[in-house]
Amino acid sequence: MAQADEQEWLVRAKQGDTAAFAALVGRYQTAVFNVAYRFMGDRQDAEDAAQETFVRAFRALDTFDVKRPFAPWIKRIAANHCLNRLEAAKIRPATTESDLSAPGEAAANLDKWAHRSPNPEQTLLAQEQAGRIRAAIVALPPRYRAVIELRHFQQMAYDEIAAALERPLSSVKSDLFRARKMLAKKLKEREE
Amino acid sequence: MTHLTEFQLNEYLDGELDEAERQSAAAHLAACADCREALADLQAVFFALDEVAEVELTTDLSARLLDDLQPQAAPAPWLRPLLLIQAAAIVGMIIWLWPTLRAWALTVETAVRLLQTHFSLSLPDLWTPVYAWGTATWQQIQLARPAIPLANNQWTLLIILALALWLTGNQLLLKDNA
Numbered sequence: 013m014a015q016a017d018e019q020e021w022l023v024r025a026k027q028g029d030t031a032a033f034a035a036l037v038g039r040y041q042t043a044v045f046n047v048a049y050r051f052m053g054d055r056q057d058a059e060d061a062a063q064e065t066f067v068r069a070f071r072a073l074d075t076f077d078v079k080r081p082f083a084p085w086i087k088r089i090a091a092n093h094c095l096n097r098l099e100a101a102k103i104r105p106a107t108t109e110s111d112l113s114a115p116g117e118a119a120a121n122l123d124k125w126a127h128r129s130p131n132p133e134q135t136l137l138a139q140e141q142a143g144r145i146r147a148a149i150v151a152l153p154p155r156y157r158a159v160i161e162l163r164h165f166q167q168m169a170y171d172e173i174a175a176a177l178e179r180p181l182s183s184v185k186s187d188l189f190r191a192r193k194m195l196a197k198k199l200k201e202r203e204e
Numbered sequence: 205m206t207h208l209t210e211f212q213l214n215e216y217l218d219g220e221l222d223e224a225e226r227q228s229a230a231a232h233l234a235a236c237a238d239c240r241e242a243l244a245d246l247q248a249v250f251f252a253l254d255e256v257a258e259v260e261l262t263t264d265l266s267a268r269l270l271d272d273l274q275p276q277a278a279p280a281p282w283l284r285p286l287l288l289i290q291a292a293a294i295v296g297m298i299i300w301l302w303p304t305l306r307a308w309a310l311t312v313e314t315a316v317r318l319l320q321t322h323f324s325l326s327l328p329d330l331w332t333p334v335y336a337w338g339t340a341t342w343q344q345i346q347l348a349r350p351a352i353p354l355a356n357n358q359w360t361l362l363i364i365l366a367l368a369l370w371l372t373g374n375q376l377l378l379k380d381n382a
Contacts, residue, residue: 037266045261145252164253
């Protein structure tokens with residue numbers, strides 16, 4: 013039923029029906045916002061990026077095949093938009109030492125990364141870890157954030173990532189493995 | 205013993221090795237503590253990324269979006285006929301003035317002659333008042349008035365053409381009336 017609704021919205025949106033597109037936005041705005049939030053690390057920037065993603069998607073609807081699922085397409089647009097935005101701003105990786113919380117500061121720093129925990133039953137240890145990994149992702153260079161996002165959060169294969177980012181397969185693999193190495197180093201530093 | 209490379213460890217965890225490579229890697233991991241430790245460090249990243257939960261969006265983007273997606277208002281209905289009338293008028297004026305324009309289809313000699321006849325201003329004439337100030341004598345320069353021979357109606361049409369072009373160029377006629 014939901015799939016049928018979505019197809020109908022897409023068909024109408026392709027004809028210029030902004031109300032139908034607004035329905036799609038309502039369904040996917042949280043997911044797109046989270047893509048942006050993982051990239052930008054700032055709530056306001058993420059909302060702006062998500063907004064712009066939907067505008068771009070609306071203008072590119074002519075190229076979208078309604079038989080395909082909408083979610084992967086819109087999330088890919090979000091990832092590319094955030095990457096372009098960060099590269100245009102010549103964002104350099106932030107120093108993460110101050111972003112990573114000492115055990116006693118975990119609660120205060122959590123507010124920086126999550127407005128509200130979606131799962132009240134998560135242990136404090138798991139929440140600390142999530143906060144640290146978010147900080148570590150935002151500390152990566154934009155290209156590395158992109159490959160982490162597309163591999164780990166959008167479950168794309170190497171060749172799909174290469175196509176989405178329009179980069180050679182070898183470069184994508186190299187970036188992904190280096191990004192993971194940097195994240196592993198950050199995680200290990202906090203444990204010591 | 206040759207350890208597994210960083211690439212192999214990553215591809216092993218990503219499930220990107222073919223069957224033969226996967227079995228070879230698994231066999232090596234069973235025998236090599238260093239590679240198992242390296243794999244565990246990498247796996248910790250995978251697990252940590254899996255733990256990143258979605259955060260809640262507190263504003264409704266669809267309400268803001270509708271403003272950004274509003275289609276541009278259609279131009280006023282009289283604009284297209286007006287454009288066509290202007291285009292027809294310009295073409296008509298060119299056809300009407302064609303004999304004159306042809307006569308003006310200037311060769312180099314005609315252009316020079318025109319300039320010499322109607323805009324005669326020589327350098328000594330320019331210099332004269334300056335020199336005259338120095339000697340306390342005021343001189344006047346007489347410039348020949350330009351006189352391009354055109355009938356009155358042709359002048360009128362030329363002025364209308366120029367006015368239309370000016371108004372169009374300044375978007376006073378084609379401004380969006382939405």
